[in-house]
Amino acid sequence: MAPALGDQSAILQDEMEELRARLCEAEETLEALRLGDVDAVVVNGSDGPKVYTLQDADRPYRIIVERMQEGAVTLDPDGAVLYANRRMAALLRIDPDRLIGQPFPRFVAAGDRDRFAQLLAESGQYGVRSEFELRAADGTDVSVSVSAVDLPDQGQRIISAIVTDLTLQKQQNRDLADMNAKLLATMAEQERVESKLREAQKMEAVGRLTAGIAHDFNNLLMAVAGNLELIQAHAMDERLLRRLDTSQRAIQRGAQLTYQLLAFARRRTLHPAALMVNDLLRESEPLLRRAVGDEIRLVLDLGDDLGACLIDPTEFQAAMLNLAINAKDAMPAGGTLTIATSEGRLDGLINGNDGSGRQILVSVTDTGHGMPVEVRERAFDPFFTTKEVGKGTGLGLSQVYGFIHQSGGHVAIDSDVGVGTSMRLYFPRTAAVGASEAPAKARAMPAAADARIVLVVEDDSDVREFLTETLETIGHTVIEANTAPAALRLLESGVAVDAVVTDVLMPDGMSGFELASRIRRRMPHTAIVVTSGAAAFSAPPPEAIRDIPILHKPFRRDELLRALDSALDQSKASA
Numbered sequence: 001m002a003p004a005l006g007d008q009s010a011i012l013q014d015e016m017e018e019l020r021a022r023l024c025e026a027e028e029t030l031e032a033l034r035l036g037d038v039d040a041v042v043v044n045g046s047d048g049p050k051v052y053t054l055q056d057a058d059r060p061y062r063i064i065v066e067r068m069q070e071g072a073v074t075l076d077p078d079g080a081v082l083y084a085n086r087r088m089a090a091l092l093r094i095d096p097d098r099l100i101g102q103p104f105p106r107f108v109a110a111g112d113r114d115r116f117a118q119l120l121a122e123s124g125q126y127g128v129r130s131e132f133e134l135r136a137a138d139g140t141d142v143s144v145s146v147s148a149v150d151l152p153d154q155g156q157r158i159i160s161a162i163v164t165d166l167t168l169q170k171q172q173n174r175d176l177a178d179m180n181a182k183l184l185a186t187m188a189e190q191e192r193v194e195s196k197l198r199e200a201q202k203m204e205a206v207g208r209l210t211a212g213i214a215h216d217f218n219n220l221l222m223a224v225a226g227n228l229e230l231i232q233a234h235a236m237d238e239r240l241l242r243r244l245d246t247s248q249r250a251i252q253r254g255a256q257l258t259y260q261l262l263a264f265a266r267r268r269t270l271h272p273a274a275l276m277v278n279d280l281l282r283e284s285e286p287l288l289r290r291a292v293g294d295e296i297r298l299v300l301d302l303g304d305d306l307g308a309c310l311i312d313p314t315e316f317q318a319a320m321l322n323l324a325i326n327a328k329d330a331m332p333a334g335g336t337l338t339i340a341t342s343e344g345r346l347d348g349l350i351n352g353n354d355g356s357g358r359q360i361l362v363s364v365t366d367t368g369h370g371m372p373v374e375v376r377e378r379a380f381d382p383f384f385t386t387k388e389v390g391k392g393t394g395l396g397l398s399q400v401y402g403f404i405h406q407s408g409g410h411v412a413i414d415s416d417v418g419v420g421t422s423m424r425l426y427f428p429r430t431a432a433v434g435a436s437e438a439p440a441k442a443r444a445m446p447a448a449a450d451a452r453i454v455l456v457v458e459d460d461s462d463v464r465e466f467l468t469e470t471l472e473t474i475g476h477t478v479i480e481a482n483t484a485p486a487a488l489r490l491l492e493s494g495v496a497v498d499a500v501v502t503d504v505l506m507p508d509g510m511s512g513f514e515l516a517s518r519i520r521r522r523m524p525h526t527a528i529v530v531t532s533g534a535a536a537f538s539a540p541p542p543e544a545i546r547d548i549p550i551l552h553k554p555f556r557r558d559e560l561l562r563a564l565d566s567a568l569d570q571s572k573a574s575a
Contacts, residue, residue: 071163226466330368
């Protein structure tokens with residue numbers, strides 16, 4: 001007969017009480033093991049008696065500690081190793097059994113031992129952390145982070161520490177720092193290149209503006225100078241003639257001003273030759289000494305075996321004279337001006353020159369008052385000057401800048417206030433050495449001229465009027481056109497001409513060069529003279545017309561007549 005329900009409940013209640021008692025006994029036994037009150041517990045089971053010790057009780061924790069990636073160590077207050085896991089032994093390159101009992105500070109770098117002793121003293125129940133350099137048994141240095149805390153114990157003080165290897169982290173930090181440094185260097189280099197590009201773009205833009213202004217200004221000077229000459233040809237009053245001469249001198253100064261502007265804009269026609277810079281400087285020495293005066297000591301320090309460079313000798317000597325005069329102005333109480341030559345090298349891409357070839361460096365150094373940074377940065381700007389009003393145009397260094405860059409070189413300034421200034425001019429070397437072409441001898445102005453029919457093509461009405469009157473004065477018949485297409489229409493309509501005088505830059509999409517080329521193809525024996533308000537052209541004239549005379553405005557009446565006479569002689573000889 002099955003037990004009653006009440007009896008079953010009583011049985012279950014007894015079993016639960018027994019389980020609670022056994023669980024409580026197990027917990028008390030485990031605690032006794034932990035506290036060291038007993039060494040072991042023997043439990044009888046179905047498989048026979050089993051012995052449980054503290055090691056068995058803490059086994060799961062020991063497995064975790066042994067397998068963790070950080071080093072774990074327990075120390076006594078003096079730093080002796082009581083326990084160390086395998087990772088700790090591996091960090092110190094030592095067998096785990098040999099590590100037990102050793103003073104841990106032995107493995108701390110000498111410079112960190114005082115701090116490590118302080119860490120042990122201050123660990124406490126809340127713990128402390130710091131970084132140290134450990135010296136492993138094989139002499140390897142290991143960067144670590146140590147976190148230490150006191151363990152609760154009824155006996156002596158025990159310190160537990162977790163040691164984390166920082167070697168990889170520090171290497172990554174160093175790599176990151178190197179990458180940051182390279183990035184900063186790259187950014188700085190990019191900023192330097194962009195700054196140079198902005199400066200080059202600024203100078204190019206100013207150069208284009210300057211060239212345009214100079215071209216228009218030359219046309220104005222041409223009209224004024226031409227009409228003054230026409231008046232001079234008929235004037236009899238001496239006072240009027242003196243005034244006209246004064247006006248012509250002013251026009252020449254204006255022409256020189258536009259010449260300097262076009263030099264800065266790199267719009268002048270250079271006549272380069274493969275020349276020795278040292279020879280040019282020796283030739284210029286007497287002129288330079290006169291320019292700087294007796295209070296300035298001029299020293300030429302010329303290097304040996306420098307080779308030649310392709311430069312316009314006249315423009316080079318003008319640049320040297322400009323720099324010498326600037327140096328003199330910077331040394332009002334006297335000083336020394338040294339012009340030296342040597343081999344040089346450009347760093348980086350400058351003026352289209354990557355610096356890979358050998359350069360000839362010409363340095364012009366004075367012992368004057370020097371330039372502050374804000375002046376040095378604007379030194380090459382046209383019309384910028386620190387001189388008193390009326391003492392300078394501010395175009396001297398601009399002219400030097402334009403000449404050197406048009407020659408494929410580079411110019412730089414080194415200057416310290418109170419010490420002096422050094423201008424460094426770099427010119428690319430060339431192989432061959434030659435001589436510049438000698439200027440053609442001026443032809444005498446013709447006393448009279450055979451009557452010719454001359455087509456004048458000029459968009460500026462004032463200049464066109466001067467050309468027409470000048471040619472008509474000596475007996476030529478003049479036909480006028482204000483654009484190249486208009487001139488072509490006249491010629492295609494059957495109008496016969498002996499000569500054409502044409503400007504280069506004109507509206508309606510056709511230049512004087514293109515007009516001259518078409519005329520040369522259709523009427524090869526027609527004399528042609530080209531005039532221009534620019535000192536150089538964006539593209540050279542076509543090969544077929546490179547023998548024609550080119551007059552640069554403002555030119556004089558006699559220059560026009562000589563050029564036309566020369567062109568007529570050439571056409572006659574080729575007929």
